[in-house]
Amino acid sequence: MGTRILQRVIAPALINSFKPYRHNVTQVKERVVCLNTALNKSIIRTYAKSKDRGKDKKDKGLKVQVDPMLMSELIPVDKMKERCIATIDRMKEDYAKNLSLRSTTGSIESLIVKFEGKDHELQELAQIIRKNPKTMVINFASFPQAIPHALKAIHSSGLNLNPQQDGTTLYVPVPKVTKEHREALAKNAKALYIKCRDALKDVQNDFIKKAKKHTSVSEDLVFSVTKQIIAFCDEYQSKAKNIYETKHNELVGK
Template sequence: MFATRKILPKIYRHLCSVPLLPPSTLLSSLNCSFSSIISNHQQPQIFNKSPNTNLICTRSYAKGKDKKKENKGKAAKVVINETEISELVKVETLKTQLQKAVAHMEEDFIKNLSLRSTTGSIESVPISLNGKEHTLQELAQIVRKNPKTIVVNFATFPQAIPAALKALSKSGMNLNPQQDGTTLFIPIPKVTKEHREQLAKNAKQLFVKCKDSVRDVQNKYVKQVKRQDKVSEDLARNVEQQIVALADQFIAEAESMLNKKQTELLGDK
């Protein structure tokens, strides 16, 4: 309404100034003049809002599903309380069995993952004979003939030679023993890139074996807890979680040893 009152006087003044013209010409002139007046008229602006202007600060909150996605994979840290564990299982026996699995892996690393075959590493190679397991040094005399050859004499237990040949070949030390009667001649292999990589793979296999042993111990004790029906559910659940967390610690220790050994095997020039 306000705009109309301002525009009409302008139209009237314009009509008065227009000379007498034919109707068609007059109508065309009026249309052009009206359009010009409308386009030139500036309406008052109370507020000029830019498309990029933000008047209200908002804060977005994650929805329930989004929160679950953010927290997924972030397991709560379990605090190990040995006093609480001991209420349901023998915690010292549990720790001893877990440590035994890691110690066994460490022994295997020493025996089977040497870059250079030494007399000491060959002496401890396990040999199966008549259903029993023996070390090579228990069945034969082992001497280093020269820097490149180790001699193994089976004069006392010649029947152990086939098993010894098999065990030495599969020892992971890249050995290729040669038999001459009751004696084995073992050339000390040159350290190659392929040999290093194979030893690193063997280390990973020994770690996996250790990890499985730790989990076996863990599962055995978790089952012991589950069989106890005269304890509160909260206590049983807490102890189960702590047993798993304790096993995880030993696995982490074993994995650290694996990483160190693989670095030694692959990085040693």
């Protein structure tokens, strides 16, 4: 009898006393599982980002190989090259003619004068001679009526020139090279470079359009040639930039 009473009272009490421990163990296990899952997920995401970044850097560093034979299947490569070279040469000529610190003769010769309703370069209307390092002589014997128009163009040119008239001749003192004059020339050099760069981009776009007109070839070929055209013209843009930077440093006295 006593044994049965003990079984009915003590046994349930012992069982109930162990329930919290089982519950706590289950909670701990669940938390460990959740923590491991979260850690695994975060590690996977981190590795994915690192991998992607490495891939982007690798792709960015790849240089397009230019194959003239392949490009010639879609475009006339020689003509594209000729246009690029001509654009660079034009920039060099403009620099040599208009951006010299030692002489403003080139700038005067190409100065635009509005005369009789048309635009003319000054050298078309007068004979321009460098009398000495400090003076230029502009002779309007052939078109004396153009003198007022020429004076107006010279005064508004920003070349810092102050011509003196004697009959049909203008005497133009060549100013000393000042810091302001250097900065003005450097600004003009940049403008001519931008003009050259834009012209090279026009060449690039023209030949990309020509390549894309070929609809009977594979898309992969058109894509490859397009990339090579861009790389080809980029080389000439780099040349133009180097020429500009050299000229800029010369003009500002670096």
